[in-house]
Amino acid sequence: MSLQIYLSGKLVPQEQAVVSVFDHGLLYGDGVFEGIRVYGSKVFLEQEHIDRLYESALSIRLEIPLTPDQMIKAVRDTVAANNITNGYVRLVVTRGAGTLGIDPQRTSNPQVIVIADSISLYPQELYDNGLKLITASTIRNHSAALSPRIKSLNYLNNILAKIEGTDAGTVEALMLNHKGEVAECTGDNIFIVKNGVLKTPPPEAGILEGLTRNAVIGLARSAGIEVQEVPLVRHDIFTADECFLTGTAAEVIAAVSLDGRTIGTGKPGPVTDDLLERFRNLTTA
Ligand code: PMP
Numbered sequence: 001m002s003l004q005i006y007l008s009g010k011l012v013p014q015e016q017a018v019v020s021v022f023d024h025g026l027l028y029g030d031g032v033f034e035g036i037r038v039y040g041s042k043v044f045l046e047q048e049h050i051d052r053l054y055e056s057a058l059s060i061r062l063e064i065p066l067t068p069d070q071m072i073k074a075v076r077d078t079v080a081a082n083n084i085t086n087g088y089v090r091l092v093v094t095r096g097a098g099t100l101g102i103d104p105q106r107t108s109n110p111q112v113i114v115i116a117d118s119i120s121l122y123p124q125e126l127y128d129n130g131l132k133l134i135t136a137s138t139i140r141n142h143s144a145a146l147s148p149r150i151k152s153l154n155y156l157n158n159i160l161a162k163i164e165g166t167d168a169g170t171v172e173a174l175m176l177n178h179k180g181e182v183a184e185c186t187g188d189n190i191f192i193v194k195n196g197v198l199k200t201p202p203p204e205a206g207i208l209e210g211l212t213r214n215a216v217i218g219l220a221r222s223a224g225i226e227v228q229e230v231p232l233v234r235h236d237i238f239t240a241d242e243c244f245l246t247g248t249a250a251e252v253i254a255a256v257s258l259d260g261r262t263i264g265t266g267k268p269g270p271v272t273d274d275l276l277e278r279f280r281n282l283t284t285a
Pocket of ligand 1: 035158187188189208212
């Protein structure tokens, strides 16, 4: 079935949703994006995603040709036009078409693209038993080079780490920062539970500040669980009681081994299960 895609001002059938080969989003990864869930026909964490998109754009000095309210309307219209009840929205803003040089001043017409589609999730088996991780040798981008807080179209850093995971037979891979501290996984944030305390790296560790991460921190605190945003190293993961990942697509999923070493009992733990349930309640609220 053909999807209706929002492309710079109107909804068009996917076959007609094309951008220029001179678009700097394609030529240089010059652009920003968001991945958003739709639950029960509602756009989940809508304002938070829009805020992060505009902050990413501001950081790379990309002026989005829509106001945030117009962007929200474009997202909602695209979801409605495709009858998406539970699905996924990819929101992309490119720098627009330019010359073959990198100069963003010589581009025009930033393209706003909204795709609303179904979502492919991790298999249930991974939620039941937890997933395995390896540590990628590719470190996370140094934040003074390209801040991981920017959700940019330039994902090669994560893709290279993802390939390492795939080669090792894992669906996710742990990325360290330039100091050797735990940063995040290729498309998910990471948490551990140690003696009842929830710990996760702070934004300064060089991570994308995930909205699922932030929601889980809020849920944990309201449930009376202590949460610390502190630097972590691999030792903390090897010796953790529980470990889990968070992300828009994954929601909350246990990680039960790292580099072949079992974490905790080797099964999803009670705090992870509890937070997944609380998170799912939030998505259906
Ligand atoms: N880190 C990276 C590198 C990501 O790409 C993502 C999103 N896929 C996340 C973390 C999780 O962020 P969110 O919870 O906002 O999806």
